[in-house]
Amino acid sequence: MLYREAGQFKTSYAADQQLFPIRQDRIGVLVLLAVAFLGVPLLASEYWFSAILIPFLIFALAALGLNILTGYAGQLSLGSAAFMAVGAYAAYNFQLRIEGLPLIASFICGGLTAAAVGILFGLPSLRIKGFYLAVATLAAQFFIVWCLTKFPWLSNNSSSGVISTQKLMLFGHELNTPVEKYLLVLGIVVVMALAAKNMVRSTTGRAWMAVRDMDVAASVIGIRLMPTKLLAFAVSSFYCGVAGALYAFCYLGSVEPDGFSLEMSFKILFMIIIGGVGSIMGSFLGAAFILLLPIFLDVALPFLAELFGLPFASATVSHIQILVFGALIMFFLIVEPHGLARLWQIAKEKLRLWPFPH
């Protein structure tokens, strides 16, 4: 199985502009999709679905949302979890208050509500950049969580804002097994990732990246900064909003505002830093890495301690986890700002030339 594009000559621009221009990539993606849709449901255990695969997909979607805003459009945000909360609570309310609204429609409405809120909190980006903008989005984080706790109507008058999501009804059928929920989440995530990929490889994405890389030049070329930035906020928040709805409906079933904490926003930010800023695939790699690392350490650390005959307390695991996270994030920020996705890219480039080094 060689990874080569030699011999695959593009005879038209259409062929060159395909989603995955290299044949091996196309095959790889198809195999991956087949495994995800057909293989995994046959093989994985209930624990894997509900504790690993479903949250992985949901966080990958949220990371993708943040990546659109931060990685592609260059606007730093620390409010991703809050936009997830908006999506979750809005989807809940749409289900609650509109009789017979299909499930998918309420997810979309949740996303749209998050998009509207995102535009609102994106307005400061027209004036401020970088660190100061991050502080402004921090305000969104606290304000939104506060609102959800403060106004009982938003959680249908439940105590301290906890909501328990409605049944998952799809085409008159109730989804109640983990595998069904997994397939629903997977379907939504695949469609949205594809849409994101299409956006970033066309004019929309080029406008975002132009604004990110050099805003004066972008405006001289004819890109209007305001609509471009606000669109990035809207699309990004839509993605986070849908992720939030899935988080509530398909993962936990019951959520409270404080669950969408600043810590969660940071976790999503770390996913894109480690996975790759400005890369769709990086969002997935980062989510997998951040979610799997603690599980891995949980298993590996006691084992290592025993191996070396060291005393071991379970509190140590969480301390070491934090240390490892910190070290990794510093590593990626300093050494490889484009994250795992870039490392993967380099590996592919090497493979493309292999066995000739040049």
Next chain:
Amino acid sequence: MNHPEPISALYGQSSEPSTMSRKKIGEVILDLQNISLRFGGVKALTDISFNVRAHEIRAIIGPNGAGKSSMLNVINGVYHPQDGKIFWHGEERKRMEPHMAAQQNIARTFQNIALFKGMSVLDNIMTGRITKMKANFLEHALWFGRARREELEHRQKVEEVIDFLEIQHIRKTPVGRLPYGLQKRVELGRALAAEPSMLLLDEPMAGMNVEEKQDMCRFILDVNDQFGTTIVLIEHDMGVVMDISDRVVVLDYGKKIGDGEPEEVKNNEDVIRAYLGAGH
């Protein structure tokens, strides 16, 4: 003024006088009247008037800090002069934002390269056509109909620009990895992709070696010649300026001290004094 070799020898045939004389210079399309621009206490431009005719190569020269870049920024709406009037195709122009200049077919390059560092050469040049592409983000997300069609059509145009500038071999390279001279060329490509009627070039040859300068001169002359594009050019190499421009404006400390054909300007005493005084 260090230009030992006569520049016409530099780029051989393409700049033979015959090329220049074939060109038809048209009406005044841009008329700047009494432009003054201040930044706080700094007077960047003081009471400057000059015009640009269709299809000509109009050079702006002057020592560093003379206000040349500011002048280009006024022309395409990045800076807004406190005083003065600007007429574009005979009509007085209202306050303009930069993106409106693009809509009026004015493109430019920057003194310090302003490419989109994270994007490939191809994508950088594709952004040059952004005002001509109409599909919205939903169509892009679905990669459907108009979005797909436009992407193909405009790719075709962009490939023409790539061929013209002879940069086929680097089309997929991220611009950040290119050497300086090629980056300048890609930036010209991005401006050309917009098919501008007026092209503003801010020191397109600064920092280039002789060979790269030759290429750049050839491209500028070819653009002017083949597409009739009006060019406003800032350049320090007096040899180049004298050789390729039709008329020259000379600025010094934000004031205009000379204006006319290259020969005239070269013999203007104020100009000679400004240049010797500035230690060039």
